[in-house]
Amino acid sequence: MSDEHKKESAAAEKKAPLHGLLAEYETPWQLLEAAKKVRDAKYERWDTFTPFPIHGIERAMGIRMTALPWFVLAAGLTGLTTAILLQWWTNAVDYPWIVSGKPFWSIAANVPIMFELTVLFSGITTLVGMLMLNGLPLPSHPLDLKERFARATNDRFFLLIQASDPKFDEVRTRALLDETRPVVLDEVLEDRVTSDRMPRGIIYAIIVLATAGAIPLALAAKARFTKSRDTRLHIIQDMDAQPKYKAQRQNPVFADLRAHRPDVEGTVAVGELRDDDHFYTGKVNGDYARTFPSQVALTDATMERGRERFGIYCAPCHGLAGDGDGMIAKRAEYLASTGRGRGMGWVPPTNLNQDYLRQQPVGQLFESITNGVRNMPAYGPQISTEDRWAIVMYLRALQHKSAAK
Amino acid sequence: MTSKDKDRTPHSSSASPKGEGSESDVHVLGDEIRPGPAVSSLATKAAGVAVLGLGASVVLGMLENDGFRRFSYAYLTAYMWGLAIGLGALFWVTLQHLVNAKWSIVLRRVGEILAGTAPVLGVLALPIVIPAFLGHDILYPWANHDRVHADHLLHHKAPYLNPTFFLIRFVVYFAFFTLLGRFFLKQSLAQDKSGGVEIAKRMQRVAGPAMILFGLALTFCAIDLLMSLEPSWFSTIFGVYYFASCVLAANSCLALAAMWLHKQGRLTRSITVEHLHDLGKMMFAFTVFWAYIGFSQFMLIWYANVPEETFWYKERFAGDWATVSTALLVLHFVVPFFGMLSRHVKRHKKALAFWAFWSLAVVYLDMYWLVMPAFGAEGLPFGPIEIGALVGIAGAVMAAAAFGARKVKNLIPVKDPRLPASLAFENI
Numbered sequence: 001m002s003d004e005h006k007k008e009s010a011a012a013e014k015k016a017p018l019h020g021l022l023a024e025y026e027t028p029w030q031l032l033e034a035a036k037k038v039r040d041a042k043y044e045r046w047d048t049f050t051p052f053p054i055h056g057i058e059r060a061m062g063i064r065m066t067a068l069p070w071f072v073l074a075a076g077l078t079g080l081t082t083a084i085l086l087q088w089w090t091n092a093v094d095y096p097w098i099v100s101g102k103p104f105w106s107i108a109a110n111v112p113i114m115f116e117l118t119v120l121f122s123g124i125t126t127l128v129g130m131l132m133l134n135g136l137p138l139p140s141h142p143l144d145l146k147e148r149f150a151r152a153t154n155d156r157f158f159l160l161i162q163a164s165d166p167k168f169d170e171v172r173t174r175a176l177l178d179e180t181r182p183v184v185l186d187e188v189l190e191d192r193v194t195s196d197r198m199p200r201g202i203i204y205a206i207i208v209l210a211t212a213g214a215i216p217l218a219l220a221a222k223a224r225f226t227k228s229r230d231t232r233l234h235i236i237q238d239m240d241a242q243p244k245y246k247a248q249r250q251n252p253v254f255a256d257l258r259a260h261r262p263d264v265e266g267t268v269a270v271g272e273l274r275d276d277d278h279f280y281t282g283k284v285n286g287d288y289a290r291t292f293p294s295q296v297a298l299t300d301a302t303m304e305r306g307r308e309r310f311g312i313y314c315a316p317c318h319g320l321a322g323d324g325d326g327m328i329a330k331r332a333e334y335l336a337s338t339g340r341g342r343g344m345g346w347v348p349p350t351n352l353n354q355d356y357l358r359q360q361p362v363g364q365l366f367e368s369i370t371n372g373v374r375n376m377p378a379y380g381p382q383i384s385t386e387d388r389w390a391i392v393m394y395l396r397a398l399q400h401k402s403a404a405k
Numbered sequence: 406m407t408s409k410d411k412d413r414t415p416h417s418s419s420a421s422p423k424g425e426g427s428e429s430d431v432h433v434l435g436d437e438i439r440p441g442p443a444v445s446s447l448a449t450k451a452a453g454v455a456v457l458g459l460g461a462s463v464v465l466g467m468l469e470n471d472g473f474r475r476f477s478y479a480y481l482t483a484y485m486w487g488l489a490i491g492l493g494a495l496f497w498v499t500l501q502h503l504v505n506a507k508w509s510i511v512l513r514r515v516g517e518i519l520a521g522t523a524p525v526l527g528v529l530a531l532p533i534v535i536p537a538f539l540g541h542d543i544l545y546p547w548a549n550h551d552r553v554h555a556d557h558l559l560h561h562k563a564p565y566l567n568p569t570f571f572l573i574r575f576v577v578y579f580a581f582f583t584l585l586g587r588f589f590l591k592q593s594l595a596q597d598k599s600g601g602v603e604i605a606k607r608m609q610r611v612a613g614p615a616m617i618l619f620g621l622a623l624t625f626c627a628i629d630l631l632m633s634l635e636p637s638w639f640s641t642i643f644g645v646y647y648f649a650s651c652v653l654a655a656n657s658c659l660a661l662a663a664m665w666l667h668k669q670g671r672l673t674r675s676i677t678v679e680h681l682h683d684l685g686k687m688m689f690a691f692t693v694f695w696a697y698i699g700f701s702q703f704m705l706i707w708y709a710n711v712p713e714e715t716f717w718y719k720e721r722f723a724g725d726w727a728t729v730s731t732a733l734l735v736l737h738f739v740v741p742f743f744g745m746l747s748r749h750v751k752r753h754k755k756a757l758a759f760w761a762f763w764s765l766a767v768v769y770l771d772m773y774w775l776v777m778p779a780f781g782a783e784g785l786p787f788g789p790i791e792i793g794a795l796v797g798i799a800g801a802v803m804a805a806a807a808f809g810a811r812k813v814k815n816l817i818p819v820k821d822p823r824l825p826a827s828l829a830f831e832n833i
Binding site for chain 2: 053055056058069073100101102108109111112115
């Protein structure tokens, strides 16, 4: 500070009104005693300043329990509710999407978010509420102008009674503080020196940061309302582009430019020779076979294999007994009954224990599995020929069983 | 100055027991810190209760005529509850040394005495361990040689889950628990005589490695005694789940022990509402921690939906067990969460005692939920056998602690250099 400046501020201070009276003590015990006196004199706008926390100061000052815990409880419950509603709305209402076979809205999956938002809301409320209840941040205070007051961060203990206190009376308050035997009892004047304006540097920094922060938003907005022929930015390649040829693509290596090579004429690939109609198509001389082909062993082992494959491939729709009441069918019925299946086409799976199916030759059942029927897709590519026959065998057993009931 | 003022000034060193003999320390504290006749009478009474409870349970178990199967399950449930107290106290003492805690010094001797129950708990485990070692599958299916050979999974797990190795592990765990408990108690008692910072530092140095070993021992102990009841099931978080119960049970017991000592006119000035408040905080924290860990274990299994993991929960979500599962969630988390949330509850002796008893009760419910479904009975088996076992184990732990307390001279470590800080401790 230059001398001129000092004079100026001294002049300004002289004109300033009284902010309060500041008492300075050498020990925390003196401060505690003084605080009790001020408390018992029923002052309201006053405070103490110490270099370290003093146990019991809150009682000596008569500070009541803060209301902050209630704010935090309310915020925590709000966070919990927000998490529940947010996940219910997004997962069950706005964009229902089945993830790993779980219900649209499953509490178990939502608990982590419920926990996080409860903690987040509580934590932020604790911090912001503490700052607000304490009147922080406080950029400047009349005490900042007192040089002696700097010792509040080092080795002295202060007590300030503000002039704005309804009980404040310059003479009587001074007498009260005098009784507590402070080292120094001093007047504090209102601050008429420090500018109220925010420093320019901070204003510029806010403008620059706000502008920079708006750039991504502006880019997102632009992308939302304009069209582009460019491909998307492909930052993480994963294995999206692989140096290989796919079926039906061009390959300049071959004269016919076909990447997909046809079999060499007059040859059959290993395992592709299907010269047994009965076994591979379920037909004998163009009619459906009524017997099992010789390749299928009519044993318990085959039956067990058929039961297993039936459970994997058929039971989800047709049910474990083949009655057409598998889990998928039940779920579809449930959705339809609750009105949630609107807009979803659904043909119920066939009951395999109907008479016309009981009378079908095994060859026809085999063909239905292989090539599919009506809504049911072809299972030939998924299930081996032996296993399809084993399923037919097991299905026949199921049909016999239901007929016997 | 109002009567509410405690007028405890900061940096007050008037309570500091510096350098003098222990007699004058007692005088300076102005507090009754000897165990006294009440502890002796508690020891004999509790031992009597233990004998009566366990005796009744054994006799009734014999009348069941099922080769002590029902009794074994009831006993294991109660035993794991008792073990939680002992191990939780051992963890608590180790933790205080590890972090150089000052607030808890006035409670530490009580913790050391509770942790000293480890050898008694080791003996109490024998009815569980011996049959398994002899190859009886009353509790543990893997103990039966024939069953192991018939079951592919058990066969694969046999290098770990077999009677001999089980016994070896059991001996190692309890030797470690006993030695660690004795070490802390002996050093602490030695400090009562000689004083000085050196002993405190030595205990802190040991606490670090001891904590690592304790974590491993507790984890495997929980896996061996509880998880292997259904040996095809596995959960890597299981040890931590049991640990949560241990800490909750131990802190509840510490609070109850402190309040009981107050009633006997002991430590009335040393242990203040501030220390009880902190124990309450720990109880609250570990109620939440238990739920956190329990849910972590559940969610991964629920999400992955793999049959070899889900069957364990399926057992517990079917029939009457569904009621127990729901009760566990509500009584072990929701109710105590809101019950113990307030600062005023934790600073109110009667309220804190209520929640300490509550916590001990729900830890038992948790153990019941962990153990009993493996018993495989229709409905929920709970009757005089279970109550007898629980009363017996509670009596045995209490008797072990009281006999331990009778042997010490002072109920607080009078020459710990951090004692003044603990006496002057205040929550803001």
